[in-house]
Amino acid sequence: MVRLGHEVFIEHDAGVGSSIPNVEYEAAGAKILATADEVWAIGDLILKVKEPISEEYGRMRQGQTLFTYLHLAASRPCTDALIQSGITAIAYETVEVDRGLPLLAPMSEVAGRMAPQVGAAALQRANGGRGVLLGGVSGVGAAKVVVLGGGVSGLNAATIAMGMQAKVVLMDKNVARLREVDRIYGGRIQTLASNAFEIERQLLDADLVIGAVLVPGTKAPMLVSNELVSRMKPGSVLVDISIDQGGCFEDSHPTTHAEPTYKVHNSVFYCVANMPGAVPHTSTYALTNVTLPYVVELAQKGWRDACRDDAALALGLNVHNGEVVYESVASAHGMTHRPLAELLV
Incomplete structure (x- = not known):
């Protein structure tokens, strides 16, 4: 990502559990920030593994893109928090290629x-x-x-x-x-x-x-x-x-x-x-292998153009600007949804 001209910020010791020390991120050109709050504040594209937890709800903001596992149908509180924040949330688990789920x-x-x-x-x-x-x-x-x-x-x-x-x-x-x-x-x-x-x-x-x-x-x-x-x-x-x-x-x-x-x-x-x-070491590399191409698309093009150009990625869009986009999530919580096609015109 750094070679492509992007700035990459990592929370201090975020990779320690996966046996990736800070120095390895720094050697690749990333900048280490002391707290998660700082990463959320500066980041335009936020990459995580799990859905946001309650302490992270206040960190999300409009204009920001979140790319992670969300599992929103099973969590009304997280769905509500994403809606209220105005963030654009793309779920790994609903990106779909030929009826398969490559990021899951x-x-x-x-x-x-x-x-x-x-x-x-x-x-x-x-x-x-x-x-x-x-x-x-x-x-x-x-x-x-x-x-x-x-x-x-x-x-x-x-x-x-x-x-x-x-x-x-x-x-x-x-x-x-x-x-x-x-x-x-x-x-x-x-x-x-x-x-x-x-x-x-x-x-x-x-x-x-x-x-x-x-x-x-x-x-x-x-x-x-x-x-x-x-x-x-x-x-x-x-x-x-x-x-x-x-x-x-x-x-x-x-x-x-x-x-x-x-x-x-x-x-x-x-x-x-x-x-x-x-088994975070194995899991980190396995997940990065499949998510990185989509991360590059999002960083290079922005969420809208990336989704326009890649129908598989577009299916990952769950919430945008205060509205649920993924129909199954809306149905699970008795909400209305905004059709994906309306956002990509």
């Missing part, structure tokens, strides 16, 4: 690959689980892992669980997707068409359930009720990757890496928001 994919990969790992840890007796080893041992059966959703995160979760020698069931409504999984994995991952009856049947026999469903731009559907959890095996574990979009289990609520789990009936829930934050 790397974090979905990370979360999907982490899910069997954290689930296996939660299954340990000391952590409240059944005391089951995911892959079993000679003469003792492996754990049964049920993955709800065959998208990027779900397939990555199923693949890692299979590699850990668990018995894996992948469920999705898209039979063509399941057929593709069968072709690639040759039956090592069992595939089932997802419906309420089959979900109930599979979960009652599951040791680990991984929720990985996504409806772009809107809240995740609720697939697992409190009543169903009450009938699951004692010590079973449910990992909700969909928590950033509201979660797909009725009893899901966001937790932290410091306190990741809680009990529901006799089962253990793991609902950490921003799972990739546990």
Whole structure:
């Protein structure tokens, strides 16, 4: 970005968690500022990983562009704050290319690959689980892992669980997707068409359930009720990757890496928001690989011309100048929306 003639400002120690010290940013031509307040005050284009938190709401201003994950359908307070600030907010997770979500994919990969790992840890007796080893041992059966959703995160979760020698069931409504999984994995991952009856049947026999469903731009559907959890095996574990979009289990609520789990009936829930934050070095580079081309477009052209020239980026526009632009976000909160086409004329 510096080579393109732009000034780049970084909050002091912003990269330390990802093993990127200040000196590396300075060597690339960036300027280090002492506080986040200073970065927000001077920046025309703000880049983040997660949606703004309450302490950041007052820092946003009209004429500024924010490019980050937003997940607004699951957060009315953040939506209201963006509207009130007048900022232009573009969401990584709704940028869409050929019905795919290229800026969500790397974090979905990370979360999907982490899910069997954290689930296996939660299954340990000391952590409240059944005391089951995911892959079993000679003469003792492996754990049964049920993955709800065959998208990027779900397939990555199923693949890692299979590699850990668990018995894996992948469920999705898209039979063509399941057929593709069968072709690639040759039956090592069992595939089932997802419906309420089959979900109930599979979960009652599951040791680990991984929720990985996504409806772009809107809240995740609720697939697992409190009543169903009450009938699951004692010590079973449910990992909700969909928590950033509201979660797909009725009893899901966001937790932290410091306190990741809680009990529901006799089962253990793991609902950490921003799972990739546990492996920030990997996540930072994975996300930068896919976001940088769009960042360059926004910096070089401004948000309006960048969106005019790139239909995929334009779909990322969620809020502009006090109005919701992304229809699914507006619908989630009972708001009206401003059609995208009106802003790009």
